[in-house]
Amino acid sequence: MNLASLLVVLALAVPLVLAALSGAVREPLRLLPWAALPGLACALAAPWGTRVDAPELLLGTVLQLDGTGAVFLGLCAVLWTAAGFYAPAYLRGTPHPRSFCIAWNLTLAGSLGTCLAADAASFYLAFALVSLPAYGLVMHERSDAAWRAGRVYIALALFAEIALLLGLMLGVQAAGSLEIARVREALPAAAHGELAVLALATGLGVKCGLFPLHGWLPLAHAAAPVPASAVLSGAIVKAGILGLLRFLPGEGGMAAFAEWLQVLGVGTAWMAVALGVCQREPKPVLAYSTMSQMGLLVAILAGGASQAGIGGATAVAVLVFAVHHGLAKGALFLAVGVLSGPGRRGVLVACAVLGLALAGLPLTGGMLAKLAAKEPLGSGLVAQAAALVGAGTLLLMLRFLHLAARQAPGKAHAGPRQTLAFGALAAAALLAPWWLAARTDATLLPKVLEAGNAWTATWPLLLALALAWAALRVGRVPRVPSGDIACIADAAWLRWRSRPTRAPAPSRWDLQAWRAAGAGASRRALDAAEKLSYWRVAAVALALVALGIGLLLP
Incomplete structure (x- = not known):
């Protein structure tokens, strides 16, 4: 070996x-x-093509x-x-x-x-x-x-x-x-x-x-x-x-399926924005931001598959986007712990820079990722909706910064090691996309300096700032519990469990009750899980899948 x-x-x-x-x-x-x-x-260090x-x-x-x-x-x-x-x-x-x-x-x-x-x-x-x-x-x-x-x-x-x-x-x-x-x-x-x-x-x-x-x-x-x-x-x-x-099949295979997957990806991206700005804590906002960015990544993949197949421009776009998002979002989550210690202002400034980069600010790695995604996304209505996701990303980042700045300092977890880890990851998020673009598609680098591309990257951010200002003027943001669809399922479970005892159940549209129902139902569901564990359910489901596959295969 x-x-x-x-x-x-x-x-x-x-x-x-x-x-x-x-x-x-x-x-x-x-x-x-x-x-x-x-x-x-x-x-x-290992050369590409190494096989074991x-x-x-x-x-x-x-x-x-x-x-x-x-x-x-x-x-x-x-x-x-x-x-x-x-x-x-x-x-x-x-x-x-x-x-x-x-x-x-x-x-x-x-x-x-x-x-x-x-x-x-x-x-x-x-x-x-x-x-x-x-x-x-x-x-x-x-x-x-x-x-x-x-x-x-x-x-x-x-x-x-x-x-x-x-x-x-x-x-x-x-x-x-x-x-x-x-x-x-x-x-x-x-x-x-x-x-x-x-x-x-x-x-x-x-x-x-x-x-x-x-x-x-x-x-x-x-x-x-x-x-x-x-x-x-x-x-x-x-x-x-x-x-x-x-x-995912390439070379134009299953183009209709890929088109539907692209629509689902863009829809997920925008739904996550709508749900994320209604959160009350920093980490759920970042989680919904991840959901939004993953939806956009899926749309890029599906767009490439529905056109010329996955490869070339699509692969470059996915790699640059994934690297930039992964490093930046990892750094932002580490910042939540660092913000509980000293140096809050400097950390908030660094988070603001990372948030702007994720939204596609000109001369950042986020703009590189958005430029790389143009070709696989195409030019239809779905592609235009995907291009506007940068505005939603900035709204989520502004919401995160607002909540993080208001969060009272707690027990200080942040020592020199934690601050160093956050700083190193933040620096990598800002620099790595440029290195990767230079290695995979050097034609992206000059496009960053073109005035037309700079304006295309800037105006969605201006739109996001206008929407944020309007929200501040209104002074009230709707509240949606973290987990949204899981809270609805928990509320339904609680309503079903409460029927025999005629216990009060939450209103169908009461968002506050969804949150309370989710917390209250968790222990009841865990008690039920002791009698019928998820592993037993999984075993039965796997057996049914095996039976179904046996019927499908010749």
Whole structure:
């Protein structure tokens, strides 16, 4: 085994080994900063095309580092390293550090594994690792909100796993091979190709937070500790984007499906804006901002697939956009913890710069990402709606800054290590898109200086400022509970449970009652889960899926 292959293996092996050691060492939190460093070394040093075959594992494991995987691997490794550097002091003195570290390292292994998997079985296993152990990160604090967020998260995560399994099995059967490239090529002409693509898009769309499967995202991001929120928003949701990039048929295949997916992505982006500006705490606003940006990323992917296929300009746009968003959003989540300590004004200024960059301010990495997205988005009505998402992003960032500035300083978690981690991630968010654009498509750089492009990037921001001023004049913003659609489901559950006892139930349109109903129903649902656990439900669902696949396959 040469050095490049060894780096690929170590990228996955080290987090798994550290997960095992976390249950034995005295201070497992000290291991967190080192877990992702082999993955970062692999992304930077291993040549593209490095391949590791392990026919004795699963159904024949194949790990491969290509250009797309290297970019996503580097993004995930940087985020996990910065958050791991940030976490020990933030979590010092909190209960259950060992379980947090085990969940952290297992989820990290899955996050890096999705970037390296070249066969369907390995991708499915990596996706399961990035999804299921993250439950331990979401409910780490064991509060009512954390239990509720974890309940919603694990239910949707299991649903995503079932849908992804169905899509992969149909795709593998059509391709006659486990290799992802062959599965993707075989889907357009497969007998059940439409069903396979729909199942894949559903399973991966849950991870991206696409409507109406987004309910977990604002709840989980708000309930998780700050370093876990940073990797949830910056890295873990990118597993869904990478999966769509790998599996969504290209070369114009299934153009009608791709067009509908583009509409869904843009609709998700704008719905997240409408819900996010109605939040009352900083972290849910950032979570809805992530949902909005992921919807836009899905629209870019689907737009490219509906035109000339995924590749070239579409791949560049997705990579630049994903890297910029992942680093910037990870830094903003880390800022929530840093704001509780000294130096609030400087941190708020840095957050304002990051927010403007996310919205596409001229001469920033966000403008580069929006310029790269022009070609795959096309020129129709949906593309114009997508181009205006920058205005919605700025509204969300203004809302976040407003809430963060009003938030009273609490217990200071911010020491030099936390401030350094935030600063390094913020600097990377501002610089990395330029480096990546220069490496992938140097023609983007001169376009930043063109007056027409600068005005196209500026006027949506001016519109957002005008809308923000109007909202301040009105002085009242509607209140929507974090999790929105999950709160409606909780309220419906509570109404159903209250019928036998004639207990009062919340009004159908009372948003305040939705929030209260969600908090109150969480414990009742957990009691019911003890009698009929999610794992038993998952086992029955998987058995039904296997039966359905058996009936579908010839």
